[in-house]
Amino acid sequence: MNIINIILDFLNLENFISNIPNADVQELLTIVFVFLRSDLFFKILFFPGIFTILIFVAELMWLELKFLAKVQLRVGPQYAGRIGGILQPIADFIKLLFKESIVPEKASKVLFLLIPIMLVTLAATTLTVIPLSETDVISNLDVGLLFTFAILAMFPVIALLAGWASNSKYPFIGGIRALFQQVSYEVPLWLSALGVVILAESLNFTSIIKAQSTFWFILLLPLGAFIFLVAIIAELERLPFDIPEAESEIVSGWMAEYSGLNFGLIMLSLYIKLYFGAALFTALFLGGWLGPSILPPAFWFLTKTVIVVSIIILLRGVLPRFRLADLLQIGWRRLLILSMVNIFLAITVKLVLF
Amino acid sequence: MQISYLSTAEIVFILIAAVTLIAAIIALEAKEIVYGAVSLGVMFLGIAGLYILLDANYLAMFQISVYIGAVVVLILFTIMIVPREIWLRRAFRITPEVIAGILASLMLIGSIGFLYLLTPAWSLTPSEAPFDWSVRRIAQSIVIEYGIALQILALVLFAGLMGALTLAKVEEKEEETK
Numbered sequence: 001m002n003i004i005n006i007i008l009d010f011l012n013l014e015n016f017i018s019n020i021p022n023a024d025v026q027e028l029l030t031i032v033f034v035f036l037r038s039d040l041f042f043k044i045l046f047f048p049g050i051f052t053i054l055i056f057v058a059e060l061m062w063l064e065l066k067f068l069a070k071v072q073l074r075v076g077p078q079y080a081g082r083i084g085g086i087l088q089p090i091a092d093f094i095k096l097l098f099k100e101s102i103v104p105e106k107a108s109k110v111l112f113l114l115i116p117i118m119l120v121t122l123a124a125t126t127l128t129v130i131p132l133s134e135t136d137v138i139s140n141l142d143v144g145l146l147f148t149f150a151i152l153a154m155f156p157v158i159a160l161l162a163g164w165a166s167n168s169k170y171p172f173i174g175g176i177r178a179l180f181q182q183v184s185y186e187v188p189l190w191l192s193a194l195g196v197v198i199l200a201e202s203l204n205f206t207s208i209i210k211a212q213s214t215f216w217f218i219l220l221l222p223l224g225a226f227i228f229l230v231a232i233i234a235e236l237e238r239l240p241f242d243i244p245e246a247e248s249e250i251v252s253g254w255m256a257e258y259s260g261l262n263f264g265l266i267m268l269s270l271y272i273k274l275y276f277g278a279a280l281f282t283a284l285f286l287g288g289w290l291g292p293s294i295l296p297p298a299f300w301f302l303t304k305t306v307i308v309v310s311i312i313i314l315l316r317g318v319l320p321r322f323r324l325a326d327l328l329q330i331g332w333r334r335l336l337i338l339s340m341v342n343i344f345l346a347i348t349v350k351l352v353l354f
Numbered sequence: 355m356q357i358s359y360l361s362t363a364e365i366v367f368i369l370i371a372a373v374t375l376i377a378a379i380i381a382l383e384a385k386e387i388v389y390g391a392v393s394l395g396v397m398f399l400g401i402a403g404l405y406i407l408l409d410a411n412y413l414a415m416f417q418i419s420v421y422i423g424a425v426v427v428l429i430l431f432t433i434m435i436v437p438r439e440i441w442l443r444r445a446f447r448i449t450p451e452v453i454a455g456i457l458a459s460l461m462l463i464g465s466i467g468f469l470y471l472l473t474p475a476w477s478l479t480p481s482e483a484p485f486d487w488s489v490r491r492i493a494q495s496i497v498i499e500y501g502i503a504l505q506i507l508a509l510v511l512f513a514g515l516m517g518a519l520t521l522a523k524v525e526e527k528e529e530e531t532k
Contacts, residue, residue, distance in 0.1 A: 160430055
């Protein structure tokens with residue numbers, strides 16, 4: 001019995017449908033209502049799905065504002081909401097909602113306006129396979145890990161297209177940089193996750209997390225966890241690897257021309273991606289929902305995710321930005337070799353322990 | 355009035371196929387080459403969707419990550435690096451080549467359709483025991499049943515890589531001598 005069922009019972013629309021004379025329309029509407037009442041729809045709309053994630057992501061934005069301020073000895077947001085400006089992201093979003101969305105004159109308009117939508121859709125798609133607990137997962141896909149990587153592979157293309165569609169120099173440079181960075185860091189990302197796959201013998205998130213019930217994989221593969229964290233930070237374009245959107249060099253990179261609600265959507269997609277990256281790290285290395293059973297499993301999952309996000313924010317507050325050449329050097333000459341070593345270590349651990 | 359008798363899978367198939375075909379045509383005919391590259395990506399996505407409809411999830415994921423994550427990225431890179439004037443197209447004209455192309459494609463479609471009508475094995479009824487498409491089964495068949503083919507494939511790819519490296523090295527040397 002979920003909240004949608006209660007609302008539908010209250011509205012009592014089925015009664016109304018049964019009075020419709022046309023049998024075919026009646027059948028079609030009945031199918032729609034069966035879908036609305038199904039568990040899947042509740043999952044997509046509420047609990048592991050859109051609603052929870054939106055609230056959680058908004059609070060991640062607040063966490064970033066506040067925690068970064070504390071790191072840099074500032075106060076941060078304090079007026080919106082009673083506790084430490086906790087409603088600041090929502091206020092920001094409402095502000096962006098009422099601002100004018102400017103499309104540059106010589107931009108390729110269709111592509112320019114499509115890109116924020118594509119970004120949000122893709123970012124939300126990745127969340128369907130991340131399990132908050134054994135039952136709270138929208139799609140328990142047997143190739144879930146591959147699916148997330150396949151979606152991650154599409155982001156740099158969209159970043160480049162955003163830069164191209166803006167028809168402006170800074171966004172274009174930002175787009176090219178995003179493409180370089182994300183394409184080269186995908187390789188260590190895949191290879192470091194391969195160690196986990198070797199230990200868990202599965203590409204499905206639920207079985208990967210269940211395989212960690214004795215040891216979290218961060219204890220067995222600390223090297224792999226380190227490589228994965230570095231690579232995911234590079235994929236998320238966050239400091240110290242925020243070269244594609246370096247404010248002091250190229251304004252704000254590939255999203256410099258976006259304003260108003262379009263900019264809001266891009267920021268939303270970036271924060272969903274931040275949550276997704278942290279959740280991926282949690283699921284692969286920190287044992288996902290596993291924890292003492294006093295509290296529900298989803299609580300443990302989200303707590304671990306918040307800790308990972310905090311580490312990423314702390315790095316943003318502490319470290320300076322790398323140069324693109326250094327970044328590519330690290331990616332291809334250090335991380336690639338280290339991830340090969342990591343695969344070797346994973347096979348060794350597999351042969352010795354299991 | 356009757357609601358159509360198509361099953362959900364068939365409706366989804368028709369939609370995906372239509373998107374794939376339209377994207378393929380745009381990919382060939384777009385005036386702006388970047389739009390061509392984008393619709394090529396959409397076409398690859400459509401093919402991945404067809405694989406998912408056929409229960410081949412693993413293949414679909416690799417289709418997306420290899421073709422969009424690598425091939426489209428490479429094409430976009432090339433477009434961005436090469437000066438724009440090269441990509442400008444001439445106006446579309448009906449030349450003998452175009453007519454020959456249309457005739458050849460019609461013949462191909464006709465012969466495939468003829469084959470489809472001839473063979474009863476192409477009927478759309480699902481087989482009794484569905485094939486096990488799990489990743490474990492695929493891994494076993496790749497490593498155990500087709501192990502030698504896999505090794506040879508790896509050798510071929512390695513040779514290709516070495517060849518590319520050698521070519522790149524030779525060009526560098528020529529530049530140095532100049």
